[in-house]
Amino acid sequence: xxxxxxxxxxxxxxxxxxxxxxxxxxxxxxxxxxxxxxxxxxxxxxxxxxxxxxxxxxxxxxxxxxxxxxxxxxxxxxxxxxxxxxxxxxxxxxxxxxxxxxxxxxxxxxxxxxxx
Amino acid sequence: xxxxxxxxxxxxxxxxxxxxxxxxxxxxxxxxxxxxxxxxxxxxxxxxxxxxxxxxxxxxxxxxxxxxxxxxxxxxxxxxxxxxxxxxxxxxxxxxxxxxxxxxxxxxxxxxx
Numbered sequence: 147x148x149x150x151x152x153x154x155x156x157x158x159x160x161x162x163x164x165x166x167x168x169x170x171x172x173x174x175x176x177x178x179x180x181x182x183x184x185x186x187x188x189x190x191x192x193x194x195x196x197x198x199x200x201x202x203x204x205x206x207x208x209x210x211x212x213x214x215x216x217x218x219x220x221x222x223x224x225x226x227x228x229x230x231x232x233x234x235x236x237x238x239x240x241x242x243x244x245x246x247x248x249x250x251x252x253x254x255x256x257x258x259x260x261x262x
Numbered sequence: 263x264x265x266x267x268x269x270x271x272x273x274x275x276x277x278x279x280x281x282x283x284x285x286x287x288x289x290x291x292x293x294x295x296x297x298x299x300x301x302x303x304x305x306x307x308x309x310x311x312x313x314x315x316x317x318x319x320x321x322x323x324x325x326x327x328x329x330x331x332x333x334x335x336x337x338x339x340x341x342x343x344x345x346x347x348x349x350x351x352x353x354x355x356x357x358x359x360x361x362x363x364x365x366x367x368x369x370x371x372x373x374x375x
Contacts, residue, residue: 252308
């Protein structure tokens, strides 16, 4: 499967625990985006990364959230000390190129986080 | 200025009817307007997209109408089918140096047989 791979698909955490969501972009794609989807809401941009660089993190909450895209391996979205309000679907998307409206974003099937 | 407003929130259409979803934006620097389709439990997938230098784009039963002066664009689904039942998101490309998309709130479409 050459699509965007996200895991885990479902994750349950208790308040105060850490959640790690992983994303492997499509083959040949070096641009990764993370979006959050709350129930009955649209997709909210969180962060845009290229290999080893955070390009735009304007949508990331100031605390507890971090993201990385190392030279080797998947991109990781990390949520520390989760709270119930973090319960959502987190989608990763990748694209082969960037720039002014030049590329389609290819989405994974999402990771659904439930905080008890 | 970075918002994209989408309506209606939900839509019910009879099979064979026309589904119309509308979006509006404020930022005149937006330069790419895609529509994404999402089925339950799945990720969004690109359906059709338009750039502001054209007023209409048609792909099969799906048409985007774009009104640059009004800063509005809409998705028309002709001959709607039960298989079209999904959530539809409009979006806009919001920055000159990234591929980041700004999404509307989504429209849940139900096509009744």
